Amino acid sequence: MVSIHTRQLLAGLVLPVMVFLAVGIVLAGQIWPGKAIQLRMAAVRSVGPTYQALLFPQRQFRKWQLTLQGVGDLLASNARLRQENRQLAYWYGEAQTLRQENARLKAALHWGTEDSRDYVSGWVVRDESGPYLRAVLLEVGDHKVQQGSLAVDAVGLVGRVSEVGPHVVRVLLIEDAASRIPVTLQSSGGDAMMIGDNTPYPRLMYYNQSLPPEEGEHIVTRGQTGLTGGVAVGRVHYLTPGQPVVIPDAALGKLELIRVFDGDFMLEAPPSAGRVREKPPLLPDHRDGEAPSNWQNLRRFLPFASLRNG
């Protein structure tokens, strides 16, 4: 039987022993920190679900907070939209006024004909894309679509009409290896040719070497005979130095609704465009409403005939 004195002595030793053990733990933690971390990690892993339960109210509160914040933002954006709507209504009125004024001024100046653009929209009925072809078939109904018309989606250029059928047209996508589209670099104003190579990023070639395309530069179609200008195409990106490609604006991987420009924009250039005639024609080639006659050409060689030109 342990005496009271011994028991008191032992009781007094418990605290120093425990302090000694604690110091031992501190030293062990400093000597083998990895083991201590592993032990703590194991403990935390075992109580992971409890932590989840503890964090549930906080997460729920944050979710409500975000919802309330979203509602607040919605109210703010609603007010902003109303304000913008009022401004848009104001600018719409201004635009209408300016349009009327413009028309009046053009009428006073005897302005030439206005270039009108028309378009037809249709659903993509078949995707004909394969390893060597990138094209889609588009249903346009009874609309008369011309070959070479530009096709765009909601964002940018998709391709050009390559074949025209009774109700369906084939649109050759800009990434097809046969696609060649002249484009204009918007920042520098230089021209280039966008050439498809059956990859998602058509190449840019034949640009002015003194004005190389810049990274991120936006490009649009170049306005010329048979091609509507100013249609958004994409942005320039350098996959490797010296090889610019175009990242198309259009979602070519998921084409559903496509719009094809259907206006009579295929303007015919006058003969020998860009050259100055050495001599004006003696006689008109033909008069309006009359078929050209071979006899008229002979009249040039008749010196005493009535000369109306030259």
Next chain:
Amino acid sequence: MGKHIIPEGAWGREDSNGCEIMALRLEQGRLDHEALEGVRQRKLMVRVRRKLSPCIIMVFLAFVLSAPFGILGQTELQTALTLGTVWFWALYRPAFMPLFGLFCSGLVIELFSANPPGVLLFWMLVAYGVAHGCRVGLSRRGFLLSWILYGLIVLGEAMTDWVLMVIRVRGALSVYPIVFQESLAVGSYPFLHVLYLWGLSVMEKHDRL
């Protein structure tokens, strides 16, 4: 007979059915061994509750504060509350804070602590020892001195952490964490003190009933 041995009020107003039955038996003068056994069990439960409550509260607080809530000063608060709990109970009710329970609680808390291993346990034992040794003197001097002593203990803990971290990284570290931990611990202790006093009064009232 039973009425003379055990006061009636000791369990006459208990809510549990067992105690009501016992009280009925006592009123009828039919005290038996079953009733005595119930009394013994209840006393044991009170004793266990007294011995374990502070340790359980301490472990619970440390565990909750180790959850990734992302609150600023969460780790520092964990240390402050742990040391504050030890300090309060060791100083005012040492019977509620057995040394063995304290050591085991410290080991468990060490698993969920972010401090260098063993430091918090060491300073818990130091706090216990200081509170135990200066208990009589501190009870005469009032709250302020105990508060200051508690602040010194927390300062010691924070400085130990700091020194060990400096040794580990082999470079000078900012002393801002020490100041922050000290401020948080000293600032939160009065609230903890009031809360534990209230809990103690509730517990004692319940045990008296």
